[in-house]
Amino acid sequence: AQSVAQPEDQVNVAEGNPxxxxxxxxxxxxxxxxxxxxxxNRGLQFLLKYITGDNLVKGSYGFEAEFxxxxxxxxxxxxxxxxxxxxxxxxxxxxPMVGSTLGxxxxxxxxxxxxxx
Amino acid sequence: DGGITQSPKYLFRKEGQxxxxxxxxxxxxDAMYWYRQDPGQGLRLIYxxxxxxxxxxxxxxxxxxxxxxxxxxFPLTVTSAQKNPTAFYLCASSIVGREGTEAFFGxxxxxxxx
Numbered sequence: 001a002q003s004v005a006q007p008e009d010q011v012n013v014a015e016g017n018p019x020x021x022x023x024x025x026x027x028x029x030x031x032x033x034x035x036x037x038x039x040x041n042r043g044l045q046f047l048l049k050y051i052t053g054d055n056l057v058k059g060s061y062g063f064e065a066e067f068x069x070x071x072x073x074x075x076x077x078x079x080x081x082x083x084x085x086x087x088x089x090x091x092x093x094x095x096p097m098v099g100s101t102l103g104x105x106x107x108x109x110x111x112x113x114x115x116x117x
Numbered sequence: 118d119g120g121i122t123q124s125p126k127y128l129f130r131k132e133g134q135x136x137x138x139x140x141x142x143x144x145x146x147d148a149m150y151w152y153r154q155d156p157g158q159g160l161r162l163i164y165x166x167x168x169x170x171x172x173x174x175x176x177x178x179x180x181x182x183x184x185x186x187x188x189x190x191f192p193l194t195v196t197s198a199q200k201n202p203t204a205f206y207l208c209a210s211s212i213v214g215r216e217g218t219e220a221f222f223g224x225x226x227x228x229x230x231x
Contacts, residue, residue: 009157032217043123043207043222044160051217090159094217103148103211104175105220107159 002027002093006108013081013115021076021111023091032094033074034105035065037087044090050074061085081115088112120144123208123223129231130195130202138193138226140208147213149191150220153177154205163206166191167213195228203230 003026013019025031032051036044048059055067065076074091091108121142130136142149148167152160162175166185180199185191191210195202205227211220 034219036222041205041225041227043121043224044209046219046221049217049219094220103213103218103220104150104162104165105160105209107152109157109159 002095002106004091004093004106004108006089006091006111008111009109010112010114013113015083015115015117016080019078019081019085019113019115021089021091021113023074023076023108024072025074025091025093026072027093031067031074033065033067034092034094035059035063035074035076036090036092038090038110039087047076047089083115083117086113086115121208121210121221121223123206123226125226126224128226128228130228131231133197135194135196136228138195138206138208138228140191140193140223141189142191142208142210142221142223143189144210144221145188146210146221147188148211149185150209150211151175151181151183151191151193152207152209154207154225160207163193202228204228 005024034049035047038044048057050057050067058064063078088110090110092105124139150165151163154160161177164183166172182194207225208223209220212218
């Protein structure tokens with residue numbers, strides 16, 4: 001079965017500093033990995049995904065993520081954090097789109113990122 | 118604009134009542150999903166559907182029911198059998214048949230039992 005772990009409930013960083021939000025995964029087969037962001041009382045917004053190819057994936061709002069197969073990790077990064085990046089971040093892994101599970105997403109518990117001025 | 122619309126944004130339910138949460142999408146997606154979000158627990162899958170008139174239980178289906186009479190619509194009913202329904206509910210949709218495609222989410226419905 002697929003699973004995702006986000007080891008940190010909270011990450012605090014100063015504005016302008018680099019940020020990292022950690023994610024590790026466990027999958028059978030090829031991993032399809034995603035990062036989503038959630039602002040208070042809102043739905044999830046897609047940030048980026050890894051399907052195959054280059055291990056460094058670039059996404060929205062200056063975020064990027066590094067896929068590391070040997071460490072089964074998919075950490076989210078940004079070179080210079082903004083106060084407006086403060087939100088709840090979810091890592092997810094997706095089942096293949098064939099079969100009975102039909103591409104369902106398995107989410108981590110979320111990491112609350114706070115960027116202070 | 119294409120997207121997923123959930124309504125209402127806030128919903129209050131009395132003990133013992135059934136309530137229905139609406140989810141409509143105009144993205145022409147075949148797959149639709151309902152997730153429940155509780156603080157510190159991430160998102161848990163309630164039900165999902167690939168095609169009209171067909172749906173499958175997720176991890177926490179007890180106390181919930183769904184229907185898929187139209188491709189665009191996937192309403193969720195929270196029944197009186199759901200013992201702890203207070204939560205944030207999220208609907209999502211995605212394309213079927215393309216590996217690695219992302220899911221799109223609605224803005225959520227916050228359900229509170231009063």
